[in-house]
Amino acid sequence: MAKRKAGTEYTAGWYDWESRQVCFSYWKNGERMQHSFNTKWYFFLRREDAEIVACRKFDGLCDEVEEAGPYIKLFLPYYDERREVFIEWLRSKGVEPLEADVHPVDRYMFDSEIKISTNPKILYYDIETDARKGGWEDVGRHRLLSIAYAGRGEKVRCLIADDSDDKGEKDLLNRFFNVIEKYDTLVAWNGAAYDEVVLRARAKHYKLYPRWNTINFLDLMQLFKKYYGRDESGSGVRISFSLENIAKTVLGKGKVKDIAVHRLIDVFNFEPDKLIEYNKRDVEIMQELDEKLGYTEAQTALAHLCNRFLCDRSSKSGYLVDGFVLKHAAKSQTAHFRTKNYNEGQEEERGIEGAFVMDPIIGLHEQVCDLDFSSLYPSIMIAWNVSPEKKIVGEADQLEDYAIAANKAKFSNMTSGSFPTIVKTALDARSHWKKEAARLEKEGQENSVEHRIAKNRSDAWKVLANSMYGMLSSPFARYYDPDCGEAITITGKTIIQKVIKLAGDYGIKVVYGDTDSVFIKSSKDQAIEFAGLAEKYLDEWVKECGALPGLIKLKLDAEFLRIFFTAKKRYAGKKATGKWDVRGLELVRSDGCKYAREFQRKMVEYVLEAAHPNAEGAKEIVMKWADELDEGKVDAEFLLLAQSLSRSIESYKVETLHVRIAKELMAKGKEVYVGMKIPYIVVGKEGARLKAVHIDDYDGKYDANQYWTGKVFPPVQRILEAVLPIPNFEWKSFLKYLNRNKKQANLFGRKKNDGKADPKESGE
DNA sequence: GAATTCTTTTACACAG
């Protein structure tokens, strides 16, 4: 057994079946080293439960028992099939085993001072294959042709097989395995579904056994999907997650693929230089993309603070929070949590009630301020000491000090619970790094490495703070406790409703509110003053609840010169800074077509920017866009529709357009996978159903009418109906605007045509 | 070695 040196930073961890040790990898003078530790696995029981079952020697399985505060530890071998039986037996006795699913490597890390590297060595890589065998069903049979790779900031290199036979491929693999020896995390685009799968399968095929244990895999596409949030420019880039498309839209790369994927073998045979160039290019794009977006760096910070190595699993909230909470629990011995059990879904798990969303006052408003509660849910958690182990079940002890939440749940207040403690740690750390980032910005170091680190750490702590509520509310989570979850949401509901009511009492008009934000019609100064009053007023109530005052903070988030609402969660406004804030409108959604988005953007611009937006001006815009669509010359790019195939094709109950297109793709033997965007164009109607074709089968003839009535006009219509004071039926008549050319010559029936709003054609 | 939540709008398919 090795001795750990203080300060050693580990890069990977695993369990060795033969020696029954937990092992960790680290670097020393550029050499990969390994420490192995003997360890005894255990889980917890509540002390009172232990007495009930008196199970100290279950068939000789548990060889040791140790007391740990209000818990006892039961030691037994993790990799023994009798473990499961034992756990079931405990449950049958009404005893809840705690943390009995925690992996030995994790357990060791939580109990010891194992440090995880803050700076894992990242290798971006991409493989090119001959995909003629196996198809998309069995990608493990795709033959490797070349592999391009580069570390962060390094020049991209490319290995190519000498021949497209077994020998060539095996040799290629061996060469690549020598490369990866020097890195910790391998990053590929869609790697979890493709590159990693192929790599492992091909290695197995040739009975090659690189040290997979020391290597972590990370899929950059998954990170992109998760973190590339709202598209500020509203360009709706997410039509396809292919690296090609993302590079085009995020990095502005113009180059189009000039190699068909199914012909890669020909390129390999006849133009190997081209294959190499092509292969390298994807790695360059990944490097550039990651440099710009900083996702792996941010993920490294988050994983690190949750005691996790940088890999795919470290982007799952449940896994991250486990890393933080269980380490905290092991140190403080304050609370241990239930065993996760994936197969028992039939327990009486209930959904929890969520937040309050106010009906907006539909229409256009001037001079509106948005007040936000900062970190509302984390703040409630701290103020009310919401934590599973602090919940008072049954009658509260007379002497016990407790806070009562809006759902009537009571939380003992004597000492701080594990969840509030962690959330407070997270919020404090976040505020520290946020200040640090602000300081660096002030000193003009906005683009420095230090600034990026500060920003990443600030974001990481924020993610952790916000994840804690989800962990109480998910039936799958170890920390699931709906009373705790609802203590937070319903208290939040009460708080926002109190503020809305208070505003009314002060004669301030509230135009909208959602969860933690309130939009009031007021000047900036008045809004700030009101926020201060509201905080004081709320604190009085917080104290009445027995909770901790001073934590619920209401701050001015934005001042809008103009803002309009069309529905709940749908609005657009122009801030005092001149910037727009568009939420929920089709403009910021990826499931419509670009033509509709651009049209809506035009109308939003008119409503937010024109000196006096009015119906006549709006009509001009509408007719211009209708006519252009009707001429039949709009590019495919603007008409392309796409939705994600969110699950397996068989599980769909309704055959929506994109499902139908996906089925056709499959029938043709093309690649179709879960999560894929299916791009198509509407070309007509078949009975009641819409008729659409895959973008590749599109011949340039779209159905203008279907686009106008179904996709293009309605998003604009909703804005017009909300903000322009003319009767609805008149805007509705525009839905049939295209038909006017054929049958409704004088649809608008305007007697006095002032000549401004003239349709291009006469209309017969 | 699976999984953060609820709330909301909108569009299409399908049935009557």
Place this chain on the structure above:
DNA sequence: CTGTGTAAAAGA
């Protein structure tokens, strides 16, 4: 033509 269920994608 209308009502209902399913699905996607958003807000927070």
